[in-house]
Amino acid sequence: MAGTPITADELEPVVADALGVRRWVDGMLADAPYDGVDALVEHARELATPLTEAELDEALAQHPRIGEQGDRMSEAEQAAPDADDAELALRIAEGNREYEAKFGRVFLIRAAGRTRAEILIELRRRLALDPETELATAIEQARQIMELRLRTFFNAVALPEGPARSQITTHVLDTARGRPAPRVPVRLDAFSEGQWHELGRGTTDDSGRIDQLGPAEVPAGRYRVVFDTAAYFATQDAVSFFPEIVVDFEVWSVDEHFHIPLLLSPFGYSTYRGS
Structure with missing residues (x-):
C-alpha cells in the first residue's frame, strides 16, 4: 500500500x-x-x-x-x-x-x-x-x-515465518561407512550465567544434516553441539568407544554462519569450523 x-x-x-x-x-x-x-x-x-x-x-x-x-x-x-x-x-x-x-x-x-x-x-x-x-x-x-x-x-508485510536455517548447523559423516550418518540425535546448548542452557535439538536427515538446529540468530558467546553417538551406532548394530561427543566452541560474530561438521567412526572422530 x-x-x-x-x-x-x-x-x-x-x-x-x-x-x-x-x-x-x-x-x-x-x-x-x-x-x-x-x-x-x-x-x-x-x-x-x-x-x-x-x-x-x-x-x-x-x-x-x-x-x-x-x-x-x-x-x-x-x-x-x-x-x-x-x-x-x-x-x-x-x-x-x-x-x-x-x-x-x-x-x-x-x-x-x-x-x-x-x-x-x-x-x-x-x-x-x-x-x-x-x-x-x-x-x-x-x-x-x-x-x-x-x-x-496495512498489508505491507506478512508476519515473519520461522527461520529457514539456524545460525549454527551441523553435518555428520560416517567415515567408516563412507556415507552421511542419518538419525543422529543432536542438541545445541548455550553457556550463560555459569551454566548450560538448551537452545534446540534435532536429528540428522538422510544426508546427515540438520539445518534447523537452533535460533536463526544467536549473540556472541560460548556454545556446544552434543552428538548422541551411542544412539546412532545402535541403529547400525555397532559399538562405539564414544557414547557422546561434545564440541565446545565460540561464536564471535552475529553476522556469520557457524557450521560444525563431525567426521565419525566407532573409535575416533574429528571436527572443524565449516561453512
Whole structure:
C-alpha cells in the first residue's frame, strides 16, 4: 500500500493495537493523512522516540507474557515451530517470573519470526543487563513491535515465518561407512550465567544434516553441539568407544554462519569450523 494515502479514519481502528500509548495514538491521528506505509512508519518511530518509562508501562498493559494466550495478533506473532515444547515453555515461564522480580515489568520482545529457543536465550541475556540498559532495550522492542504491526495492518508485510536455517548447523559423516550418518540425535546448548542452557535439538536427515538446529540468530558467546553417538551406532548394530561427543566452541560474530561438521567412526572422530 506504499504511496497510497492512509487517512485518520483508516488508522483509528488499529493504531492503539500497534502501541498503546495515549500521547502517541493522539499524535498519529492528528498528523494524518500519511503518504503510504513507509511515511506512516517513519513518523510513528519519530513520535515514539523517545518513550518514557511510564509510557512503556502503558504500552505493556496490552501485551501478554511470552507463552501466554493473548489476542489474535499476539498469538500470530508468537507462533513458532517449537511453541509446543513443554520444557521450553516451563523455562520461559521461570524466566518471565525472574525478569518481573528484577525489573518490575513484563518481559517484552518482538516475538515474530523468533523460535521459543531464541526467545529463551535473549531472555537469559537480558536478565544480566543493568536496569537502565534493559529499559532502553525494552523500549526499542516496543518500537519494533509497533512498526511490524503497522506494516501488517496495512498489508505491507506478512508476519515473519520461522527461520529457514539456524545460525549454527551441523553435518555428520560416517567415515567408516563412507556415507552421511542419518538419525543422529543432536542438541545445541548455550553457556550463560555459569551454566548450560538448551537452545534446540534435532536429528540428522538422510544426508546427515540438520539445518534447523537452533535460533536463526544467536549473540556472541560460548556454545556446544552434543552428538548422541551411542544412539546412532545402535541403529547400525555397532559399538562405539564414544557414547557422546561434545564440541565446545565460540561464536564471535552475529553476522556469520557457524557450521560444525563431525567426521565419525566407532573409535575416533574429528571436527572443524565449516561453512
